[in-house]
Amino acid sequence: MAIHSNSKTKNKRNFTYCFLNICKENRINNKTNQIIMEAEINLTPERIKEVFKVLESKGMIYFSESGFYVPEGSGWKLLFGRGPVKEEIKAFTSEKLKLKDEKCLKITKEEKIDDSTFAIKADKGAKDLSTEFKNELRKGKMVNVIIEVDGIKDTIIAFGSADLKLKDDKSISIRRDDKIDDSTVAILSNRGVKDLKEELKKKLKEKDKQVKIILEIY
Template sequence: MKFEIKAKGNRLIKATHKSTLEVTKDDFLTERGDCIIGINANFSASEIPEDLKEYLLSEGKIKIIIKVDNLIDKIIAYGSKNLSFKSENSIIIRKSNFIDDRTLAIYSNKSSIDIKRDIINLLKEDKDLYIIIKYL
């Protein structure tokens, strides 16, 4: 099974956060958003499919593919029985086990600072971002 999220890059994307990676439905980005890699996302945590929520609540392992143009980066992360999926605005993947309403997965092997800089540079040019989540 897989699920795809589409978002947009922005010239203000920094992707320098050491523990989180975020996409937001907001259509703007501020200088403080150092974990954000995409805006105008078509899904938030509350809107992901029920089967993905159930899989993540069973502490399932996922592969997250970050794709911009022909460039790809891959992340491995895990669900938790404590996820709430309540956010109607954002999705966050975390290296830590911290959970709030925006958290989709924890114990990720990468955060925004770890994403290939070639991808981040394309996102700064307002390129389309595709996030493909695969069940492992």
């Protein structure tokens, strides 16, 4: 976890406020309370890490890629987030790509190509996404799909769904409609592969260039 020492006073107060509230609600012992109170006076990156370590050891806070959580009667509550949940996929271009499908975009580990395929020899299929990312997808949140080749980028907007299966270990697809199969990671996208920027499509049709695909959930 990266904590910048030049954080503004307001951010420091927010950290301390969160810590103190957790401590009050969980009736921590005097030693932990002393650490927290010292943090309020001198909130350095090292002190923050020390406080987090104590809180985590007592089951009073939980870390994930998406943020910091505290326990409630009904489960874990997000205390504050750490930005979007991301997955990065690496794949390759191909001079054989068609890029004709208006309703779908597909990444595949294989070299088989259909009208929706925009990258091959990928390092992940839908099944390979992290458990946390899959859970966030199934909450129906907005997904940004960023495709980049040689610095040329385009972004597709789509949405997750509670009905996603995420079982395909060879392909990932983003659909413009709401049809779902084992490879689908997002639906109701604003574009299909045919609608990508022309400049990017030209790059995708070159031979064996690396494609970086980033999936972001906010």
